[in-house]
Amino acid sequence: xxxxxxxxxxxxxxxxxxxxxxxxxxxxxxxxxxxxxxxxxxxxxxxxxxxxxxxxxxxxxxxxxxxxxxxxxxxxxxxxxxxxxxxxxxxxxxxxxxxxxxxxxxxxxxxxxxxxxxxxxxxxxxxxxxxxxxxxxxxxxxxxxx
Amino acid sequence: xxxxxxxxxxxxxxxxxxxxxxxxxxxxxxxxxxxxxxxxxxxxxxxxxxxxxxxxxxxxxxxxxxxxxxxxxxxxxxxxxxxxxxxxxxxxxxxxxxxxxxxxxx
Numbered sequence: 001x002x003x004x005x006x007x008x009x010x011x012x013x014x015x016x017x018x019x020x021x022x023x024x025x026x027x028x029x030x031x032x033x034x035x036x037x038x039x040x041x042x043x044x045x046x047x048x049x050x051x052x053x054x055x056x057x058x059x060x061x062x063x064x065x066x067x068x069x070x071x072x073x074x075x076x077x078x079x080x081x082x083x084x085x086x087x088x089x090x091x092x093x094x095x096x097x098x099x100x101x102x103x104x105x106x107x108x109x110x111x112x113x114x115x116x117x118x119x120x121x122x123x124x125x126x127x128x129x130x131x132x133x134x135x136x137x138x139x140x141x142x143x144x145x146x
Numbered sequence: 147x148x149x150x151x152x153x154x155x156x157x158x159x160x161x162x163x164x165x166x167x168x169x170x171x172x173x174x175x176x177x178x179x180x181x182x183x184x185x186x187x188x189x190x191x192x193x194x195x196x197x198x199x200x201x202x203x204x205x206x207x208x209x210x211x212x213x214x215x216x217x218x219x220x221x222x223x224x225x226x227x228x229x230x231x232x233x234x235x236x237x238x239x240x241x242x243x244x245x246x247x248x249x250x251x252x
Contacts, residue, residue, distance in 0.1 A: 060214035071224075084212060088178060092212030100204035102163030102224040108207075109214035111176070142176075 026119060026131055032091055036081045036121055037129045046130040047080075049120040051110075058112040058142035065095075067104035067122045067130070077104040079123040086116040098125075111142040150233065150245035157250040158225040164249060166197070168233055169218040172243075176211035190238045192217060199249070200229035225251045 022041035026033060033042070050064040067077045076099045082092040095106060104122070112118070115138050121131045153167040170192065177189025189211060197205040205221055223231075233245045 082212070087212050088176075089210045089212050092210055094208040096206040096208075097204060097221070100199060100202065100224060101222055103222040105222060106205075107218075107220040109218055111174075111212055111214050 026121070026133070032083060033121065036079070036094070036123065040127070040129055042121060042129045042131050044131060046124075047120050047122045047132040049118065049132040049134045051118060051134045051136050054137045055112065055139065057140045058114065058138040061110045061112050061136070061138070062107065063110050063118075064105065064107040065120050065122075067124075069104040069124065071099050071101055071104055073099045074125070076125045077122050078125055080104075080106075081121045081123075082110070083119040083121065084110075084112065084116060085118070087111070087113045112136065112138045114138050114141040150243065152231065152233065152245055152247040154231070154247050154249055157252050160225055160227070160251055162225045163222040164225045165220065166223050166231065167218065167220045168197075168245065169216060170195075170235065170243065170245075171216055172237065174211050174213055174215045174217060192235050192237045195219070195233065195235040198232045198234075199223060200227065223249075225249065227251050 022043050026042045046068045048066045051061065055061045065080050069075065069077045078096065078098060080095045084090050084092050092110060115136065117133055117135050119131055119133050121129055123129050149171040151169050155164060158164045172192055173190065174192065175187050175190040179187045181187060191211040192209050195207045195209065196203055204223060207219065209217065228251045229249060231247050231249055234242065236242045
């Protein structure tokens with residue numbers, strides 16, 4: 001667990017860049033990211049991570065992820081991973097689906113341990129990875145670590 | 147112990163995007179929380195959930211306590227033919243839950 005907390009800083013240390021450079025806002029050497037991507041480039045774009053700018057309480061924060069994809073047998077989203085910068089468990093959730101879904105979109109609710117960046121990485125059927133990053137301010141953190 | 151509610155439209159047309167919602171009653175205990183006596187509450191969260199439509203897996207979630215208590219999930223299934231949506235999940239205590247709903251495709 002301490003190792004995970006340390007690794008959170010590797011994500012935090014990388015400044016956000018608005019340019020369309022691969023890996024511009026994600027650390028591909030982060031072992032958690034690598035476990036999803038196998039070390040391949042992660043491109044900004046295609047993914048829209050919808051979170052409120054400010055949450056009064058981190059216990060239940062609505063999140064929607066949408067990916068620009070036709071969701072056909074030939075071209076679809078295979079997976080979406082939600083990564084937290086500051087939660088004790090950074091690997092919040094992974095979702096696996098395919099062309100049986102009409103849209104590459106889902107909604108759930110997160111627990112967030114304080115203000116932080118949240119990253120969504122989507123894996124597509126062509127083997128490419130795309131991502132979005134959102135900064136959220138959480139007024140009251142969900143879990144208190146000691 | 148686990149209770150779930152699935153929400154589906156009354157019926158759908160073939161090929162239509164059907165909004166599927168499920169809410170499961172579960173504490174998603176983080177393992178970091180202490181009760182009033184200061185006793186740390188053991189982690190117990192749903193760790194996996196699978197949805198099958200007419201026997202075929204259509205959605206799978208691998209989850210953690212990073213998902214809020216009483217987890218809810220909403221996604222958009224492509225309606226094919228009338229059939230069951232079967233949800234299955236399991237938590238850290240190896241307690242499994244299931245829920246089922248019928249999607250009517252006109």
